[in-house]
Amino acid sequence: MRPGLAKPAENQTPGIPGLALVAPDIRSEPPDLPGNVSRMPAPDVLIHARGLAKKFGDAVAVAGIDFDLHRGEAFGFLGPNGAGKSSTMRMIGCVSPPSGGELTILGLDPVADGPAIRARLGVVPQEDTLDVELTVRENLLIYGRYFGLPRELISARTARLLEFVQLTDRADDQVEPLSGGMKRRLTIARSLINDPEILLLDEPTTGLDPQARHAVWDRLYRLKQQGVTLVLTTHYMDEAEQLCDRLMVMDRGKIAAEGSPRELIGRYSTPEVLELRFDPAEHQQAAEKLADVTAERMEVLADRILLYTQNGDAALAAVRDLGLEPLTSLVRRSTLEDVFLRLTGRRLED
Amino acid sequence: MTGAFAIREFRFWLTNYRRTWRGSIYSSVLNPVLYLGAMGLGLGTLVNARHAGGLGGVSYLVFLAPGLLAATAMQTAVGESTYPVLGSVKWLKTYQAAAATPLRPADIFHGHLLFTAMRLAMNCVNFVAVMAGFGAVRSAGVLAALPVAVLTGLAFAAPIEAYAVTRTKDQAFALLFRFGMIPLFLFSGTFFPVSQLPGWIRPVAYATPLWHGVALCRSLSLGTATLGGALAHLTYLVLLTAAGIAAAHRTYVRRLYV
Numbered sequence: 356m357r358p359g360l361a362k363p364a365e366n367q368t369p370g371i372p373g374l375a376l377v378a379p380d381i382r383s384e385p386p387d388l389p390g391n392v393s394r395m396p397a398p399d400v401l402i403h404a405r406g407l408a409k410k411f412g413d414a415v416a417v418a419g420i421d422f423d424l425h426r427g428e429a430f431g432f433l434g435p436n437g438a439g440k441s442s443t444m445r446m447i448g449c450v451s452p453p454s455g456g457e458l459t460i461l462g463l464d465p466v467a468d469g470p471a472i473r474a475r476l477g478v479v480p481q482e483d484t485l486d487v488e489l490t491v492r493e494n495l496l497i498y499g500r501y502f503g504l505p506r507e508l509i510s511a512r513t514a515r516l517l518e519f520v521q522l523t524d525r526a527d528d529q530v531e532p533l534s535g536g537m538k539r540r541l542t543i544a545r546s547l548i549n550d551p552e553i554l555l556l557d558e559p560t561t562g563l564d565p566q567a568r569h570a571v572w573d574r575l576y577r578l579k580q581q582g583v584t585l586v587l588t589t590h591y592m593d594e595a596e597q598l599c600d601r602l603m604v605m606d607r608g609k610i611a612a613e614g615s616p617r618e619l620i621g622r623y624s625t626p627e628v629l630e631l632r633f634d635p636a637e638h639q640q641a642a643e644k645l646a647d648v649t650a651e652r653m654e655v656l657a658d659r660i661l662l663y664t665q666n667g668d669a670a671l672a673a674v675r676d677l678g679l680e681p682l683t684s685l686v687r688r689s690t691l692e693d694v695f696l697r698l699t700g701r702r703l704e705d
Numbered sequence: 706m707t708g709a710f711a712i713r714e715f716r717f718w719l720t721n722y723r724r725t726w727r728g729s730i731y732s733s734v735l736n737p738v739l740y741l742g743a744m745g746l747g748l749g750t751l752v753n754a755r756h757a758g759g760l761g762g763v764s765y766l767v768f769l770a771p772g773l774l775a776a777t778a779m780q781t782a783v784g785e786s787t788y789p790v791l792g793s794v795k796w797l798k799t800y801q802a803a804a805a806t807p808l809r810p811a812d813i814f815h816g817h818l819l820f821t822a823m824r825l826a827m828n829c830v831n832f833v834a835v836m837a838g839f840g841a842v843r844s845a846g847v848l849a850a851l852p853v854a855v856l857t858g859l860a861f862a863a864p865i866e867a868y869a870v871t872r873t874k875d876q877a878f879a880l881l882f883r884f885g886m887i888p889l890f891l892f893s894g895t896f897f898p899v900s901q902l903p904g905w906i907r908p909v910a911y912a913t914p915l916w917h918g919v920a921l922c923r924s925l926s927l928g929t930a931t932l933g934g935a936l937a938h939l940t941y942l943v944l945l946t947a948a949g950i951a952a953a954h955r956t957y958v959r960r961l962y963v
Contacts, residue, residue: 411963445963448805450801450804450805450961450962450963451962451963452962469809470710470807470808470809471807473805473806473807474806474807476805478805480798480801480802480805482798483798484797484798484799484801484802484805485802486721486797486799486802487797488721488724488797489720489721489724493720496720497716497717497720498802498806500713500716500717501713501714501717501802501803501806501807501808502806502807503709503713503807549806
């Protein structure tokens with residue numbers, strides 16, 4: 356039995372403190388509707404991959420990766436564009452046969468049992484695949500029918516899901532004129548129409564403005580609270596930090612590191628970072644002088660110098676003692692961006 | 706299971722069609738009226754005046770109508786199997802949306818082809834109704850010509866859908882219309898018997914699917930069909946459709962399972 360499914364609605368974990376939005380629990384199904392049969396207790400490992408690889412001709416997109424995804428987890432693949440995240444996601448979605456290695460999803464083989472697996476997945480693809488000529492409601496109807504759901508169940512779920520993604524008042528509008536954020540939320544609603552056991556989200560907020568991103572994150576956070584297993588790819592470190600319990604940092608088709616956001620930062624970075632910006636003419640000289648400051652690590656970027664340290668303010672004082680006067684200085688906490696820089700020598704977002 | 710899955714994709718197309726059916730019915734009635742009026746009646750006056758006995762003993766209108774039925778099926782098929790397929794896989798990505806559900810690429814293709822067959826049947830029925838209005842129906846044989854016209858359409862639709870799903874741009878379609886559909890429309894026996902063409906080019910006409918469709922629709926409609934001839938035409942059209950379906954099974958998988 357999945358968490359959230361058996362519990363009565365009033366016992367649900369409350370949403371994010373401070374957020375007044377009241378969202379219906381999308382998992383609570385009226386008992387008289389079909390499709391709510393309790394599933395057999397399933398093994399705890401939902402996705403199992405060993406040496407999983409994907410090649411396109413000679414190009415290697417995924418170079419043999421290992422991971423296990425557990426029920427109820429929010430699991431993220433973090434990496435820059437071209438790291439192999441989407442290829443991995445498509446293999447999990449059973450629309451891309453692996454070129455090598457082992458992959459089991461819900462105990463089944465994605466190549467032989469694709470339809471059976473996909474019936475239990477929800478997919479939010481990188482690019483919206485909504486039918487923009489149809490209405491919001493029709494999109495959910497069509498999608499529910501693809502899963503062979505009866506019409507009454509689809510319309511009951513549609514009402515609940517549209518409320519969940521705050522699109523109830525647009526139910527009978529055509530999709531075309533909706534904003535990017537609304538389309539994204541509709542795609543999320545659509546991906547939940549079959550009450551999936553795993554929700555796959557490929558770059559869920561890429562291309563959205565900050566406000567729309569936060570609206571999507573809020574919805575995803577609620578799903579997580581309700582016990583939905585989430586797998587997402589992202590190249591936004593803030594998205595990964597906010598939503599993921601566990602992360603795979605991917606780079607060039609390989610896994611560079613694995614752990615919770617906190618663990619990764621603790622393992623690969625220092626608590627604080629001092630960011631310095633100098634006059635471009637003095638940038639290089641300053642970098643050479645700074646080698647004398649006692650920092651655990653220094654990264655010289657094109658426009659900034661980063662000093663990784665236990666204490667940012669003390670480091671800044673040490674910089675000034677050397678007679679260096681940066682144009683701007685900033686002491687901040689380490690982020691996943693720093694982890695990525697440390698692991699790959701490159702930046703995550705460009 | 707496969708059939709049930711294909712029906713789900715077919716119903717998607719049906720839902721989609723609900724918004725556009727009025728316009729499509731309008732043109733599927735108007736086109737035969739224009740062609741049968743201008744060519745069958747208008748041009749027919751000249752043809753009938755030259756040939757007192759008409760063509761094979763019938764007026765030009767009666768000769769033309771069943772050929773045009775098959776040609777209409779071809780036009781419908783080409784229209785339904787080019788842009789809608791490319792649009793589904795490239796612009797709207799509704800094929801990819803369906804591929805993320807239990808549906809397999811073959812189900813998506815079957816559902817779309819089924820919808821194409823429905824559109825063919827609708828347009829052909831409309832055509833026959835207009836034909837009857839023009840007094841161009843000579844025998845109940847036209848009822849046998851109807852499914853043949855639909856099959857003629859499928860013999861175009863299946864291979865073209867198999868091809869269209871591999872495309873990333875629509876340029877090839879303009880070539881297909883210009884150098885494929887229009888020459889076939891004009892020279893496959895729709896407007897005049899292929900025997901009027903120079904001897905050396907006739908084998909080309911006989912090799913095209915439209916000629917088989919036109920010849921069979923006409924002979925059924927005029928009551929001149931022979932069993933051997935009908936079987937030969939049917940075999941050709943069925944084989945071409947089957948080859949298209951087999952090809953589509955491969956191309957749809959290749960495009961949707963990257």
